[in-house]
Structures are given as structure tokens and as C-alpha cells.
Amino acid sequence: MTATVTEPRVRGYHLFDGGTGPHILVSEGSLVYAIPPEVRELFEDAAAARDETAASALLARFGLDVSVGLDEAPGEVPLRSISLAIAQTCNLSCTYCYAEQGDFGGAAKLMSEQVAHAAVERLVDDAAAGEQVTIAFLGGEPLANRRVLRSATEHAAARAVERGVRVGYSITTNGTLVTPDDAEFFARHGFAVTVSLDGVGAVHDRLRPARNGRPTYDRVLRRLEPLLSERRRTMNLSARVTVTPRNLCLPETLDEFISLGFDSVGFSPMLSSPTGADEMAGTDLTAMLEQMTACAERFEERVGSGVPYPFLNAVNALREIHRGTHRPYPCGAGAGYMGASADGELFACHRFVGDDERKMGDVLTGVDPARQLKWLDDRHVHRQQPCSGCWARYLCGGGCHHEVIGRGRPACDYIRGWLHHCLCMYARLREKRPEYLDMMARGR
Amino acid sequence: MEPIAPRNLTAQLAYRARGNPPGTTPASSVGNFYPGLELDLRNLWRRVFAGIELHEAVALVLAVDDDAPPEVQALVGEILLTVDGHPVWIEVTGPREPGGASESLGNWSLEWSNALADIVHKAGQEVRCTFTKGDDDQQDVSLRVRQIFEPGPEGGEDARTAVLSRELAQPGELTQSLCSPWQNDFIGCGCYYWAASRPDYVNVEFDEADGSRGHNWLQRDRTPATPKFYTLRQADLLQHADIIAGWEDKLSFVLKGRDDHDRDGD
Numbered sequence: 001m002t003a004t005v006t007e008p009r010v011r012g013y014h015l016f017d018g019g020t021g022p023h024i025l026v027s028e029g030s031l032v033y034a035i036p037p038e039v040r041e042l043f044e045d046a047a048a049a050r051d052e053t054a055a056s057a058l059l060a061r062f063g064l065d066v067s068v069g070l071d072e073a074p075g076e077v078p079l080r081s082i083s084l085a086i087a088q089t090c091n092l093s094c095t096y097c098y099a100e101q102g103d104f105g106g107a108a109k110l111m112s113e114q115v116a117h118a119a120v121e122r123l124v125d126d127a128a129a130g131e132q133v134t135i136a137f138l139g140g141e142p143l144a145n146r147r148v149l150r151s152a153t154e155h156a157a158a159r160a161v162e163r164g165v166r167v168g169y170s171i172t173t174n175g176t177l178v179t180p181d182d183a184e185f186f187a188r189h190g191f192a193v194t195v196s197l198d199g200v201g202a203v204h205d206r207l208r209p210a211r212n213g214r215p216t217y218d219r220v221l222r223r224l225e226p227l228l229s230e231r232r233r234t235m236n237l238s239a240r241v242t243v244t245p246r247n248l249c250l251p252e253t254l255d256e257f258i259s260l261g262f263d264s265v266g267f268s269p270m271l272s273s274p275t276g277a278d279e280m281a282g283t284d285l286t287a288m289l290e291q292m293t294a295c296a297e298r299f300e301e302r303v304g305s306g307v308p309y310p311f312l313n314a315v316n317a318l319r320e321i322h323r324g325t326h327r328p329y330p331c332g333a334g335a336g337y338m339g340a341s342a343d344g345e346l347f348a349c350h351r352f353v354g355d356d357e358r359k360m361g362d363v364l365t366g367v368d369p370a371r372q373l374k375w376l377d378d379r380h381v382h383r384q385q386p387c388s389g390c391w392a393r394y395l396c397g398g399g400c401h402h403e404v405i406g407r408g409r410p411a412c413d414y415i416r417g418w419l420h421h422c423l424c425m426y427a428r429l430r431e432k433r434p435e436y437l438d439m440m441a442r443g444r
Numbered sequence: 445m446e447p448i449a450p451r452n453l454t455a456q457l458a459y460r461a462r463g464n465p466p467g468t469t470p471a472s473s474v475g476n477f478y479p480g481l482e483l484d485l486r487n488l489w490r491r492v493f494a495g496i497e498l499h500e501a502v503a504l505v506l507a508v509d510d511d512a513p514p515e516v517q518a519l520v521g522e523i524l525l526t527v528d529g530h531p532v533w534i535e536v537t538g539p540r541e542p543g544g545a546s547e548s549l550g551n552w553s554l555e556w557s558n559a560l561a562d563i564v565h566k567a568g569q570e571v572r573c574t575f576t577k578g579d580d581d582q583q584d585v586s587l588r589v590r591q592i593f594e595p596g597p598e599g600g601e602d603a604r605t606a607v608l609s610r611e612l613a614q615p616g617e618l619t620q621s622l623c624s625p626w627q628n629d630f631i632g633c634g635c636y637y638w639a640a641s642r643p644d645y646v647n648v649e650f651d652e653a654d655g656s657r658g659h660n661w662l663q664r665d666r667t668p669a670t671p672k673f674y675t676l677r678q679a680d681l682l683q684h685a686d687i688i689a690g691w692e693d694k695l696s697f698v699l700k701g702r703d704d705h706d707r708d709g710d
Binding site: 023026029030031032033034035036039062063064066321322323324326426427430441 | 446447448449450451452453454455457458459460
């Protein structure tokens, strides 16, 4: 899994072989085919020569050139998902926090009930009967404003029933303030609960200390007991690990969190922090790719023999590869998804709260279409460099907007290396467990 | 050389078999239902009722499941008359010739996708179906309507997808009647649907007093000596088997409206 295997050579395809024979990923449409060795040779020659004309001609010759219409920005996209920075304050002081210890570099603020209800109405009222919308509670630490969180949830639930709209709820929390009553509340409303945990024990404590410097790991696990032991099937509990150079012990972390009972565990590299602290650099990302690959090998071994192993990065990658997900954006930020600040202003996502350049409107007047159109046009992967020449552009989408704007694209080799490994794993599981892939592709 | 094999879902959707033109992918489908050019969607209705198999175009029970209850087993060969109170096999009446008196033209099956549109919404429920052996004897049997679409990952309003239910057709059934599409269409689509290549009425002679006289283009016997009388009697007409097996002998070039010319001559 070196850069030489996955570096972009031609923009139209990527060749891979995970031990089940040669395969090709066709970028447009994210199409995956098994190909005969003699055909692979032709594609390999064109890629080695970096000959775009020959590469395009080969795709056409073998009928693999499918036009999927990704050139245009999508235009005005209706709002279907909103995050509420319900508490722009936090009781932890994580070194790398994009929200700068919760307050986004400004004064600590709690979202008022009035603003939270206006945000809910903006979202639910704009949806048609039968549609699904999603409300995410973020911060800071959202449970620092429990009263408004609950009030907004109940307001959304009631309003959704009136209008025939379905609402999904999620919360990302540091876990330190969860009470048994919260667990009951989350289960009742079918929350997807994500807890930020950066490792096991002292590893976590180094990165995610309390404001007073005290460790938090044991406290978080104690607080999560009601969620882990008594949670209903209606609720989903995930662990999210932000990977920095100081917690590169991913297989152990994954095993431990899965054994604790989390429904899924996912890793995300710290690529851009406000102070530069704990950002991942080149060799760190190489080490992370090795560890992610080790995690994926555990995942594949278990899934291959029918044992669940909820390693979120692998599950998501396989789902997207099997579906052939192809998109010119990394996520829905600034499109169907907006982040609302405690004041009720709308931003391209939760990470851009307080960034006036990425302000998209407010919850009372809604999304400003001109700003949204400009954002979607600017951020389209065809306008990103070096993305437009990369085979992975429609699986990656160009990388997190916030990280790219903050730091550029230091992780392309890591992303391509991970996708390459997942493509190889996909080809193997496609032989061994096709029914698993079909089942997974139907889920969200 | 081994084939290029589509592995993921978008590749399967976009797949073009070697040698096939671009117009052979599902996305370029011409959605002609009778029988269609890529799929014969009439076949979807054959197994719409659990326990029995219908003809794709006629309200006739062709087969029953081995494990069906006795009252269902007895339905083989019977005609389905009504479904949930709506007729699917009806007597057609009208004039046999222009200006003629209205009379019975026999019984015909209604086209399934229109006739059964209402019961699509009753998937999973039982509906009352009336059958006959062709005599006056009729019997009612309740049959469960199968799912038309595969269920989605979630219940409630997401319970349906756009994927046709696997219960409705065995692999290959949606295309099995397409092996001879043009022959199928030449028989199925009359009523001046076609341009010159498949006329309805040939060898026509006009008479000021009596109007026109000529042959049905599908008439078996249409030589210059054959009396010119337009017939719709099935016994007089070419059937699927005739035209599939021997179209070269049975059909002629239509030149200036005539196909009763001497085939050995010029």
C-alpha cells in the first residue's frame, strides 16, 4: 500500500488485484469490473504511460465509458439535515478541537429554546410529507444545554407528526455528562449517539482532558454504562476516534471498543486543528494507513466467517463501493446539510460555525440561495486540485471542506491507500460473502 | 478470452455485453409493454397471485403450485373471470363490419397492467377471484396478492423500493418471450400500428358499390385466387408458431399494397 500503487496516473480508472484476479475501478460511476489479464495489460500500459487519450479510448473500446452527469453543480438543494451547535461551550479541553474548546474562539453561548425551535421548524416545515429529515445536536458539548436539547427534540417530534415528516436524531457527545435519564430519552427518540473517545485509558486522557486537566476516560465509561447495558434496539451507539500522532494504536482501540459493546467504531485523522496541535503529518499518515489496514484485516477475517465486526470505516467503504457511490462532493455540507450556530445563523457545516465567509443564511429566513450556489460551484470536485486528475475523486469527493480550506490536502495518499485496500477487500468479499455486501448495501 | 465481469451495482446497471449496442442497457430501455423491446413486462403478472400461474396475456390458469390447497389445485385450465369484483375476462360487442349491427365478438382478456392496477395496492392481502371452466359453473377462491416490489430496508412508508419483487418472476422469465420480438409484435400489434412493413389489409380492390375487398395480412391463404374477404377467424390466420418457424415462406414483400404476387417471379 505505497503511494506508487495508488498514485494517480490517469483520471479515468484505477487497477487493483486483491488476490482474486485483476480488477478495474472506473472513476465515472464508480464501476467495478473483474477483467481478464490481457485486458489489464492494455489498461496498465496506458496508465504507465500516463496517456489520457489511450486510457479514454480503452474505456470506450470495452464499453466502460458511462456518462453519469457529474459535471454540473446540483443547484439549490433543499435543507434536509441540520446540526444545532446547541452549546458553544465544553467541559473538556481537547488539544486539537476545531471548536477551540467549544466556543469557536468567541464567547461561550447556549442556544436559546426560541432559536432551537426556529431551526426545527425551518427543517421540518420545508420537508414534504413522507420525507426524512435529520437533526444533529453538536457543540461544544451538547449536553451542557440539556434542557433545550430535549425541548427541541420534543418540538421536532410533535411537529413531524403533524406534518407527516420523519425525523432522525443524532448527538455527538464527549460522554462525560450523560445521565441514565438521558439514555432513556435517547432510546425513546431513536437517537444515533456518537461518543468521542480517542483511545483506551491514558491514551484518551492525554488528548481529551477535562478543563481542570483531570483524566476523563473512566468517567466517560461509567457515564455510558446505561447506554451500553440497557439500551434499546431503537438506539445506535458509536465511538468516534480522532486519530493524532499520539494515539496511533488503532487495532487495540478498535478491539476494545467493540468488545465494550459499541454498535460501531470509526477513525478519522486529525488533519487541521486551529493551533496546528496534534495534526497528522506525512509519516503519521503512513503509520495510520498501516494500522487501518491491520484493522481492516481483522474486519475481513471476521466478516468473511460470518462474525459481525462493526469497524465503521470498512463498513462504509464497502457499502459505497458496492453501491457504486459517486459524488462530486465529500459530504452534504452547504447542500442538504447546514450547521446552525447558537445564535441561529446557518453555516456550511458544524465546523464552520462563526466563519462569516461560509455563512449560508439563518434559521428565520432560511438558506441564501446565491451563497449556496456559489459554495456548491466553488467546492465541486472538478474545481479542486489536484482532485480533477485523480481516480479516487468520486469516492473521496475532494476531502473535508473544513480541513482542505484550513490545511490543504496532506492526506491524499492515505485516502487513496485506504480506498485501494478496501477495493481489494471488496473483490475478495464479493467472492466469499456476496450476500453480506447485498445486505449491507441496503442499509443506510 | 474471459469476459469483463461487472462486480458492483453501478457496473451491473451500466454493463454492456460484448457486441451489444449502447441501446441494450436498462437505462436506454424502450418501455413498450406489449411485449416491450428489452423486458416483456406482461410476465410480471403471471405469478401475481400466490399458488397459481397465469398466461402472460390471457386470463387462463396454466399451472398451480404443488403445495397449493385442493381448491387451488383444481384451477388448472380454468379462466379467471373477476378479481376483487372487477372483470378481467369480458365479452366484446360491436359491429363486425362498418355499419353493421352490434353483436358479440367473443370473449377477450383485458390487458393485465390496466386490469390489475387496483390490486397492486393490496399486496399481501387476499382478494376474491372468480374462475370458470368455460361453462356456467363458477367458483370463488381467495388468493393472496404477491408483493409487486421488493420491500425496503425500513418499514413504514419506506417499505417499497423500485425493485421488482423476486416472488413475481423466476430468473429469465422477464425476457423469455422476447426471443423473437418482431414476430411477436407483428402478431400482437395490428390496428394500423405499423407503417408499410406490416400492413393490416393487403391486396385491396375497390368497388364503387361495395366498398373495398382484400385480405388480412396475416391470412394463411392469400393468393391471387383466394376470395377477397377480410377474416379475423383465428383458424384462418397465421399464429406465432407459423411466423416464428417459417416467416420466410409465409410473409412476402408488400409492393404497392399487394403481397399476393408470384414469389418465384420478379
